[in-house]
Amino acid sequence: MLEMNKRRITSKELAKLAGVSSATISRAFSPDSRIGSATRDRILAVAREYGYQPNAIARSLNNQRSRLVALVVNAIGNPCEAEEQQLLVHRLQERQLLPIILCCADHDDRLQLMRLASTYQVDHVVVFSDMVSMQDAVDIFHTTKPIIVSFEPLDNEKVSSIRIDGSAAADEIIDKIVGDGKKRFAYLSGTKSSWIDKLRRKWFVDALAKRGLGLQAEAFGDYSYDSGFKEAVLLLHRAKVDAIICGNDVMAIGARDAARRVLGKNTPDDIAIVGQDGIAMAAWDCNDLTTLSLDHVAFIDAVVELIERHDAELEGPHSITLTCTARWGSTA
């Protein structure tokens, strides 16, 4: 049983116990370094006995490599991001990389936070949030390996990006809805300043335009269920629409509830409702949402690929494009 409250043993102390120098201890813990296998085994045995583990902080200082990854996210609870976050965290951990979560609603706080994380010499930065200016991120993390950003492209030697293309899927969805006889569309955006939201909106607006249609009404929420509910109520009172395209799935669920509960309109007959993201909850029986969805696994695969590319010093930022697909539910 290890003693409590005792300082962790250092390599120098272990060296004395094993009758070697601290350099040899270090080598015993570095996979491919010149060391006799007998010595290594003996050291590892003694290390286990005394509970020795190399201090990652000291190691990082020397290596210039912290194995820390900053994850900049909008929110942790939000299901649209959570599934991806979860996946990414697992993939990082498999690679012995530790994720530091930076999560902050307020703009200035976010900058402060990124500055703080940058002092920890993180090896990589993944920006999931489209609320942070890439230029700010680059300025703050200019000493790390390239930054990976989910969406917003920025022409900079430090930024690798993942582009999302949902235009084809939006086209299919609009096609179906128009085929069902709907004509009066509304778009319910996420946050106003969101880059990705503008992009998503464009896919649908373009798809409508192809058919000579436009938006009859528009509103802005904040990606939350409550905002979806509230804005849908206002929207439906304000304008006569028979289809609402929402900025994400959670707002779509809110809008669906609002239509049903407050206006007595049911999907898909009275009104069509479309989400975006393709989160698991969208497929739940009680929701069964029609949604423009992105393959989360493919997305995270892409992020991991970019990280590995950076790790391998195959620098030069890179860009990967992913295509969305439609998930057909009973709401449109």
Added chain:
Amino acid sequence: MLEMNKRRITSKELAKLAGVSSATISRAFSPDSRIGSATRDRILAVAREYGYQPNAIARSLNNQRSRLVALVVNAIGNPCEAEEQQLLVHRLQERQLLPIILCCADHDDRLQLMRLASTYQVDHVVVFSDMVSMQDAVDIFHTTKPIIVSFEPLDNEKVSSIRIDGSAAADEIIDKIVGDGKKRFAYLSGTKSSWIDKLRRKWFVDALAKRGLGLQAEAFGDYSYDSGFKEAVLLLHRAKVDAIICGNDVMAIGARDAARRVLGKNTPDDIAIVGQDGIAMAAWDCNDLTTLSLDHVAFIDAVVELIERHDAELEGPHSITLTCTARWGSTA
């Protein structure tokens, strides 16, 4: 504009630029250290100019204080934890503490992961997951400040804990359901090995026992919507019950959907369904769940209080007890 790809400037280099020693640089960045205010101002100005920020890794090595906090969680996406995680992350960040997320389903991986995090000399450990043995956690993190564990009590000088008491609320809920004429109860557990799940189950079993009732049937899920749905179907085919108490809200939503969709039974008339956690989604119009809920803010307040207690070296582990309340919805 800062130059790209350039090594971060060090305190020694900045010292040269400012015409002082690196010790003085350090003092300029330490709030209460003996330094002339003129010198400090000059240094901060030069630092800003060259984009200097003290290297937190080096600082941690020296200080024996990393300002890193390990958060051991079951999953990131799971809404029951996500709300708390989100809150805690914010509170930590306010205190300039950076959270490292450890998230892992598999038992052995989890131990590996905790060992990895422990090499980063985290200052605090918060265990949100009831899937990890506290004894393992203590063995691994025996050099950090006391561990904070959400639920499972362990009599150890390194463990502070937060106890949850839901017995009174369970009593109220059972009272209401029995008053509505229901008699045949089932309990749908979360994971089998979960400590907290056993506790929650006990609250309800005790409340039933008080009224001379027992469980007619029982099943085990994994806290997910899908498992709630599937297990409820099996359960309702297997046994005649008119009330299902679920281990968390998400399973309750799954069970409600299963009852309605597969069996054609509606809440609360045909069957009563109760959740636990009190997540935001439970209050959504489409769910409106009756649930035994915990005040997340109070919970995180308690966690933060324990962390500050440890930080202030008012050591000695401490224990805080929180009481759950009932949230009344239309499902029971």
Added chain:
DNA sequence: ATGCATTGTGCAAACGGTTACACAAACACA
């Protein structure tokens, strides 16, 4: 003028590892 706190700064030794370099021992080959 003298002594004595007080204040501001530099020097150098930590903190706990890694690694370039040096060197001895072991082995190869003629």
Added chain:
DNA sequence: TGTGTTTGTGTAACCGTTTGCACAATGCAT
């Protein structure tokens, strides 16, 4: 037996800070 390569280990410098100690300069009371 000597030369050359390989292998395993130790020495010491370094990674970028913090901080105890020493010391000069300043202020203040005699």
